[in-house]
Amino acid sequence: MSVLPDPGASRAVLIGTSRYDHLEQLPAVSNNLTAFASLLSGPLSLRLPAPHVTVVENPPNPGTVLDPLRQAAADATDTLLVYYAGHGLIDPHDALALAMPHTQPGRIETSLTYDWLRHILLNSRAQRHVVLLDCCYSGLALGRMSTAPGLADQAAVEGTFLLAASAETRTALAPVGETHTAFTGALLDMLRHGIPGGPPLLDLETVYRNLRLTLEARAHPVPQARNRNSGARVALGRNQADLPATPATAAAGLEPDRRLWPDPTSIRTVTGFFTNLAAVRETSGLTQQEVSRRSAGRMSIGTISRLVNRDTLPATWDTTAAYLAACGVPGDQIQQWNGAWQELRRNAATTQEARTSAPGSTAGHGKARRRFSVLWPGRDH
Structure with a gap:
């Protein structure tokens, strides 16, 4: 795949x-x-x-x-x-x-x-x-x-x-x-x-x-x-020649082409989450105004713009779910998106906990912590 x-x-x-x-x-x-x-x-x-x-x-x-x-x-x-x-x-x-x-x-x-x-x-x-x-x-x-x-x-x-x-x-x-x-x-x-x-x-x-x-x-x-x-x-x-000029949601009784949608299972980072979230609307062929209309008033154009241009994960899931549904993403894939969101939040919480509990941590003292990168020695091949 x-x-x-x-x-x-x-x-x-x-x-x-x-x-x-x-x-x-x-x-x-x-x-x-x-x-x-x-x-x-x-x-x-x-x-x-x-x-x-x-x-x-x-x-x-x-x-x-x-x-x-x-x-x-x-x-x-x-x-x-x-x-x-x-x-x-x-x-x-x-x-x-x-x-x-x-x-x-x-x-x-x-x-x-x-x-x-x-x-x-x-x-x-x-x-x-x-x-x-x-x-x-x-x-x-x-x-x-x-x-x-x-x-x-x-x-x-x-x-x-x-x-x-x-x-x-x-x-x-x-x-x-x-x-x-x-x-x-x-x-x-x-x-x-x-x-x-x-x-x-x-x-x-x-x-x-x-x-x-x-x-x-x-x-x-x-x-x-x-x-x-x-x-x-x-x-x-x-494939830019393959993107729909009209909404990707198929007519009544027909399944949409799921190959068109960004794959949430490939998301590993917050940047990847929002990059793919923005690509969902482009894949759908809908404008932000059309997504707003299809959300039945749950999302304004401004809300949509702020959602896809964030750099931190939303604390709640409802807005993202409404956006995906309004774009026409199939329900089972929305669940996969939810899984990606939850996994990223767990990773962020684990990382924060590790930082605050590490020996010598200065968390809570207002001191900047230096970041170090480790270069592993090369392996023979």
Whole structure:
């Protein structure tokens, strides 16, 4: 079953190099980063809070990439998404290297070795990893690709869906005059406009198949993909072409299409609760005014707006239940929403109790408590 990650428990790190000292310039990469970051934080994709999306553009050294990636890997418990756009190189040992501004062909120490990034992913707390590589290759690398393992094979990580744009020429990766590179441009377009006749959620398997068809039709190189542990079921957004223009509640005697509704069983955080709650109305096809009318006077437009824009759980359930019912959510799913609400409240109470009962706690004394993050030592693989 396809599932959207909980935005409160997920992170994204977007890496891109557009300026090079010794390689061809890729100005479209800068546009890629801006557009993709905006999309991931908006209603057309994962709705990640802006602080959960880190952009690393033209990194001067590997540490500039690896440090924020380590932090995201430590923070993410649901899904960690890593994206790279720029020149990709194959080193003398047939390992993948990601080019940086000062990268020199033949000097692998000037690149970011993918194995370093891969090691961080292997030690991440996230249950799922999504790796998107929009790379091109030099002529030497292209000559060796026929006998070397494919990019997706080299970069695979357990628990990961890897989607790699295996561009064959530089102009194919970044067509002259285009705002975005070929691969990322097609991906952005798909997430913005959806796939007519496609499934309600754009999971990675669907994204991969559609990208292959689209890029092949444009005479661009087709992407590669590798899936580990059902990573293909992770969705990057709802299918905008599938969202109803009219209320999703079916006519009398007909069951509504339950695949359209956000899944409350995937909610792990308060942020995820309200993000999905807002998505319920969009899925229903109703305006806030229509939801208010269908609530039989129990909710004003202002009440609806305040509900979906909260950052703390409501103390009572009635308003949320009235909102879900007015949007047309089936009764059994409303019960699942109630279960998610109760679980989050229990977790919040347990966390608060642990804080106040911990040795040395300063609760009740008005003193600020320092927060520490623990970095676990890496494991051998």
